[in-house]
Amino acid sequence: MSDEKATASPKTLVLVDGSSYLYRAFHAMPDLRAVPGDPASPATGAIRGMINMMQALRKEVQADYAVCVFDAKGPTFRDALYPEYKANRSPMPDDLRGQIEPIHEVVGLLGWKVLAVPGVEADDVIGTLAVTAARQGVEVVISSGDKDLSQLVNEHITIIDTMNGKKRDVAGVTAEFGVPPALMIDYQTLVGDAVDNVPGVPKVGPKTAAKWLQEYGSLDALVARANEVKGAAGENLRQTLDWLPKGRELLTIKTDCDLAAYVAGLPSFEALTLAEQNNEALKTFGEQYGFKGLVKTLAAQAPAEAPPARKKADSGAPGLFDEPEPAAAAPVASHLKYDTVFTWEALEGWLRQLEAAELVALDTETTSLDEMRAEIVGISFSVVPGEAAYIPLAHNYPDVPAQLPRDEVLARLKPWLENPAKHKLGQHIKYDRHVFANHGIEVQGYAHDTMLQSYVLEVHKPHGLASLAERHLGRSGIQYEDLCGKGVHQISFSQVDIAKAAEYSCEDSDQTLDVHRVLWQRLEADEKLRGIYELEIASSEALYRIERNGVLIDAPTLAAQSHELGQRIVQLETEAYEIAGQPFNLSSPKQLGEIFFDKLGMPVVKKTATGARSTDEEVLEKLAEDYPLPAKLLEHRSLSKLKGTYTDKLAQLANPATGRVHTHYAQAVAVTGRLASNDPNLQNIPIRTPEGRRVREAFVAPAGSLIASADYSQIELRIMAHISSDEALLKAFHDGMDVHRATAAEVFGVAPDQVSSEQRRYAKVINFGLIYGMSSFGLAKNLGIETKAAAAYIDRYFQRFAGVKRYMDETKVSAKSRGYVETVFGRRLYLPEINSPNGPRRSGAERAAINAPMQGTAADLIKKSMVKVQQVLDAERRGTKMIMQVHDELVFEVPQAEVEWLKLEIPRLMAGVADLKVPLLAEVGVGENWDKAH
Structure with a gap:
């Protein structure tokens, strides 16, 4: 058959969900400006991210026709149908709003048709174009991360998500949601859409919705047989x-929009042919928005010449507009070289490279996310960008290739791993330290951690490696779930094919090295942020030691407490039944509503989104002020949570070999720099109730040792005094006064020795309340007084502590200008909503602007103390161990012979880590358990 008579390949239409893209671009990129470092100049991060994403898509998918669809300004038909539609969505950030028009412009200059149709959403335009094209035999590729578009999928329409490599064809949708695309509208109607504020069936999630549709065949059939559905879900x-018909109408994507005025010649798609990029106009655009490398890049290309294609791992890095700033890394090699080490000869060759390298990126693949029990499956290294090696050590599946023996390889690597002069780099190095320690290797020489670099530079962004590589390199890669699956079907990494595992692990080490080269240059250029980063690296070392030490748990004490709590819980249930006059399910909102409001006549405080009478915790607390039954329920919930979370679970979480609990401290979570504790969470043990405080009795020391607790006294108030330079506060702390008594004396106009206990209590609430931005209404509620009286107390406080008022006012102004505030030591705390047009959101950001420097400085101080104390313990070879860090408190296991040394030395060390305008004071308690150490 001649070429002329051969059947032509079908054309391809690529539809980009531009609104999804621009939000992703905005949140993925750093805060870039047309004039670098000038917060008053236009933001450009979303523009740059958008361009990189569009270029990467153009390289990845061959398109004949191409459209980028955005939401138009103004309401849509759905707003008229349901006024609450999208009512809970945050307003678009001002910095993003200012980039919308330039994004539309530059996408057009890159060759794409741009559409924004008033009265309908981008999804409706995409739906109409997709269905129209598919009917003509055109293959349609939709690029979006929005699962709602899955209802459009058929044999001619496919969705791809270039950010995570996910593909939603007919099989993909069915596997992901449990129903085929033809039933996705029914599925979405049942589940609802919380993002768009479209209710579904209460308490019906994805599993139940899929199960119903599999059983009944469609939503219409389910509705017709609704009386057959049993249980609470059936009642709901x-x-x-x-409601369901309206919900379905809101969630159904229109496929019949009138687009004649926007796309000439429909149903022909010739008007949407993908064009060449307009290089001359792009040069002008680049000059306008500060993309310094644009003209240089275009000058090096022939007009409209596309850059050479790259491998998937290098997709989009660097893009046309990625002019290397001071922090930019050199481009990754076009051809990646990833080795798999199966022989001793190959291992020796890589060892020589490791010994000679100035810095090596290192990554472990393991059997578990539990760092205390994980074992090594394989190790990868990268010494230069684009090159890496993977050593498989414990893969285990049928016909697995022969691997080098793990113990012998680790013994060969141990001298290099434990050499502090051989600098190493990782992503979340604390985890890898534990993994190596599980094999008897104490790694030294960890100089850098890309997760912590990101945490210091861009605390408000995600810090996972995939996100960092996408954000800073334009590189995407293999996801863990691609290899191992997820949920109940997830396999161990040891069962992953070695060839796939090698590519994945080498890519991680390679990307880690590449991300480091970008972020480290930015840190080197900023002395304050570099200092914070160095503190985080040192804290990671100290936290590794704390986690490794663990804390001894007294299981019999916990068992006795669980038994007592169980008896009290049963007693509370009986008392609740007596008050209600009947047995009922204490966890059933429906039954609670009937008893509270129908039987006992309590007032309805608020309603849920679906109009039901709420019985949530806030409602119970309000009703408990006047009624005994809600009070019983609150106590029941509190004790049940305490029992289920702590007294029943702590002993189970202890390592069977040591009887110790090893919590995990997450460093890169809280924007203030505070640590998060989990598995178990030691920072959330409730200490405001006797039962909660008793849990700490089970944290004990071994024979011959005691538990010691050291914490800072009134640390945030001392920081407030330092930051505000308020003369009255500074004097109170310098004179060693009780600061709450001193405040009461100022506010109430009495001598300090005449302050009553009630006045001191009021002053304490005012002191801490103002730090957290408490309003007169909040203060009144807290103190149980009139709002007018509370406002008068606040006014009097600010008259007497004028420096505090000045600090608060100046901080708000500064935060609005810079977009962030700083701790005393230079940690940056970003406030995305500080200039929001939404009043409540803006007020919340203003409160955070006042409080965050104090919380953040307190976090910095406890980290400095932790690092300093560990250094002294090591230098003096003490037997004392740090075993916990909880908020502003360090907890130790101390041999009895070192108790007196600890009482003197630890407060001195903690007080000496910073030189503030007021003295730091740390206090120590010692006892046979954690509770008695307080």
Whole structure:
């Protein structure tokens, strides 16, 4: 058959969900400006991110026709249908709003048709174009991360998500949601859409929705047989039947929009042919928005010449507009060289490279996310960008290739791993330290951690390696779930094919090295942020030691407490039944509503989104002021949570070999720099109730040792005095006064020795309340007084502590200008909503602007103390161990022979880590358990 008579390949239409893209671009990129470092100049991060994403897509998918669709300004038909539609969505950030028009412009200059149709959403335009094209035999590729578009999928329409490599064809949608695309509208109607504020059936999630549709065949069939559906879910379905038609209408993507005025010649798609990029106009655009490398890049290309294609791992890095700033890394090699080490000869060759390298990126693949129990499956290294090696050591599946023996390889690597002069780099190095320690290797020489670099530079962004590589390199890669699956079907990494595992692990080490080269240059250029980063690296070392030490748990004490709590919980249930006059399910909102409001006549405080009478915790607390039954329920919930979370679970979480609990401290979570503790969470043990405080009795020391607790006294108030330079506060702390008594004396106009206990209590609430931005209404509620009286107390406080008022006012102004505030030591705390047009959000950001420097400085101080104390313990070879860090408190296991040394030395060390305008004071308690150490 001649070429002329051969059947032509079908054309391809690529539809980009531009609104999804621009939000992703905005949140993925750093805060870039047309004039670098000038917060008053236009933001450009979303523009740059958008361009990189569009270029990467153009390289990845061959398109004949191409459209980028955005939401138009103004309401849509759905707003008229349901006024609450999208009512809970945050307003678009001002910095993003200012980039919308330039994004539309530059996408057009890159060759894409741009559409924004008033009265309908981008999804509706995409739906109409996709269905129209598919009917003509055109293959349609939709690029979006929005699962709602899955209802459009058929044999001619496919969705791809270039950010995570996910593909939603017919099989993909069915596997992901449990129903085929033809049933996705029914599925979405049942589940609802919280993002768009479209209710579904209450308490019906994805699993139940999929199960119902599999059983009944469609939503219409389910509705027709709704009386057959049993249980609470069936009752909720029946109560929602009147809403479901409207919910379905809101969630159904239109496929019949009138686009004649926007796309000439439809149903022909020739007007949407993908064009060449307009290089001359792009040069002008680049000059306008500060993309310094644009003209240089275009000058090096022939007009409209596309850059050479790159491998998937290098997709989009660097893009046309990625002019290397001072922090930019050199481009990754076009051809990646990833080795898999199966022989001793190959291992020796890589060892020689490791010994000679100035810095090596290092990554472990393991059997578990539990760092205390994980074992090594393989190790990868990268010494130069684009090159890496993987050593498989414990893969285990049928016909697995022969691997070098793990113990012998680790013994060969141990001298290099434990050499502090051989500098190493990782992503979340604390985890890898534990993994190596599980094999008897104490790694030394960890100089850098890309997760912590990101945490210091861009605390408000995600810090995972995939996100960092996408954000800073334009590189995407293999996801863990791609290799191992997820949920109940997830396999161990040891069962992953070695060839796939090698590519994945080498890519991680390679990307880690590449990300480091970008972020480290930015840190080197900023002395204050570099200092914070060095503190985080040192804290990671100290936290590794704390986690490794663990804390001894007294299981019999916990068992006795669980038994007592169980008896009290049963007693509370009996008392609740007596008050209600009947047995009922204490966890059933429906039954609670009937008893509270129908039987006992309590007032309805608020309603849920679906109109049901709420019985949530806030409602219970309000009703408990006047009624005994809600008070019983609150106590029941509190004790049940305490029992289920701590007294029942702590002993189970202890390592069977040591009887110790080893919590995990997450460093890169809280924007203030505070640590998060989990598995178990030691920072959330409730200490305001006797039962909660007793849990700490089970944290004990071994024979011959005691528990010691050291914490800072009134640390945030001392920081407030330092930051505000308020003369009255500074004097109170310098004179060693009780600061709450001193405040009461100022506010109430009495001598300090005449302050009553009630006045001191009021002053304490005012002191801490103002730090957290408490309003007169909040203060009144807290103190149980009139709002007018509370406002008068606040006014009097600010008259007497004028420096505090000045600090608060100046901080708000500064935060609005810079977009962030700083701790005393230079940690940056970003406030994305500080200039929001939404009043409540802006007020919340203003409160955070006042409080965050104090919380953040307190976090910096406890980290400095932790690092300093560990250094002294090591230098003096003490037997004392740090075993916990909880908020502003360090907890130790101390041999009895070192108790007196600890009482003197630890407060001195903690007080000496910073030179503030007021003295730091740390206090120590010692006892046979954690509770008695207080």
